[in-house]
Amino acid sequence: MISSKTMDEICSVLDTYKGRDKVIRTLCYTARLVAGLTSDKDLESKLMAVSKHLSATRTTLRLMDDIPLLKSSLQYGLGKEENNAVMATLGVTTNTIDMSYLVIEKLGWLAEYGLVSGVDRTKCGTLTSACWLASVYLTLIRTIRSLYQTRRMIEDLKSQNEPQTNVFLQKLQAKEKFQMITCVRLSLDIVHAVSTLPKGFLWSSSLKTWQVGLVGTLSSVLGLYQIFAKKNL
Known part of the structure; x- marks a missing residue:
């Protein structure tokens, strides 16, 4: 039996947009992973159809992301709250790329249903993949820099060897673990993002179905855990 606390935590995740998106993403790539591993062609076809529909669901839901992202980008501004210019520049650049991603993806979605003309859906797909890769890469750099700063703070506290800093030290160690998991997740996303690009760049368009499913599933599970x-x- 699932405890009341566990049920409450699951519901709290499913009650949020981000939580539902992570669950749908996990199911999407798990279906693709199983489809790539099974020898049953009928089952493979059904699972790929499920994966495709779940992916389309996420795309449709992202159509509403523009305003929230614009709000958070305006609040972030030029990154004045960052502790150095490099982090601020990375943050502003990432926000700009993310906004571009949503605009391009929306154009592709409208073109798919014939609501706009003169838009090349294939080019839109390539551009969104490039934006995704760039965004994840910059976010990974920011996370690595933050991880380095966290580790320096931990070492400073350990060198002080004072009992009153133990609680803060534990929180920093938990933060360090969280950031390390984020680095792993983002690295998996980079592998995935590169694979969605046209052939000719690293391992683009060369991963098998089960490999894409495995990378996506691992990244999604880590995201849910986080x-x-x-x-x-």
């Missing part, structure tokens, strides 16, 4: 873990930071 939703729960973030509550304890």
